[in-house]
Amino acid sequence: MKFIPTPIADLILIEPQVWKDERGFFIETFNTKPFLAHGITAAFVQDNLSCSHRGVLRGMHAQAGENAQGKLVRVLRGSVWDVAVDIRKHSSTYGQCFSVTLNEQNAHSLWIPPGFLHGFVALENDTLFAYKVTGYYDKDSEVGVRWDDPELAIDWPLPKEELIISEKDRQLPLLKEITSPF
Structure with a gap:
């Protein structure tokens, strides 16, 4: 596995070794040691x-x-444009975004530590997206910011009229309206 630093500290892109042959392929997706x-x-x-x-x-x-x-996070089937936003209060990159295409062909994973907002847009039908997380789901601990926050200026790769967004996500506040808990 290659661990590739991003411009935002602690956010790491992981490129696995892919073994391919006439049968298909094999990928080690997680190993504690590396x-x-x-x-x-x-x-x-x-x-x-x-x-x-x-x-x-x-x-x-x-x-x-x-x-x-x-x-x-990683894609098992299909393709996404994945985005992480640093909301660690004392970070020099607070409010900065990092985006990357994750798909079944590149088999990359992205490590997103606590203190980051995360989102993605599916670029293909039937995209399977896997999350391995460090905390149990807790509705009362959720934090969110609108996908179209002008301060974040995320350049989503699909036209706005093609996006399918839950009502819950449409109602999230702007970054300037929240106090980061991180």
Whole structure:
């Protein structure tokens, strides 16, 4: 595995070794030893999976408190444009975004530690998105910011009229309207 730093501290892109032959391929998607060697000491407690149609935008979400979630995310089928936003109050990159295409071809994962908002838009129908998280789901600990917050200026790759967004995500506040719990 290659652990590739991003412009935002602690946010790491992970490129696995892919072994291909006439039968297909094999990928090791997680191994504690290389993660520890690269400073990722997270203990994962739950795996989640979502399936999305092209244009489904999920985000921008975080979970704080005793169940603050770090997330190791990847695509099993299809493709997404994935976004993480630093909302750590004392970070020099507070409010900055990082985006990357995750898909079944590149097999990359993204490590998103606690203190980041996370979201993605599915670029293909039937996109399977896997989340390995460090905190149990706790509705009372949810934090969110609108996907179209002008301060974040996220350049989503699909036209606004093609996006499918839940009513809950449409009602989230702007970044300037929240007090970051991180």
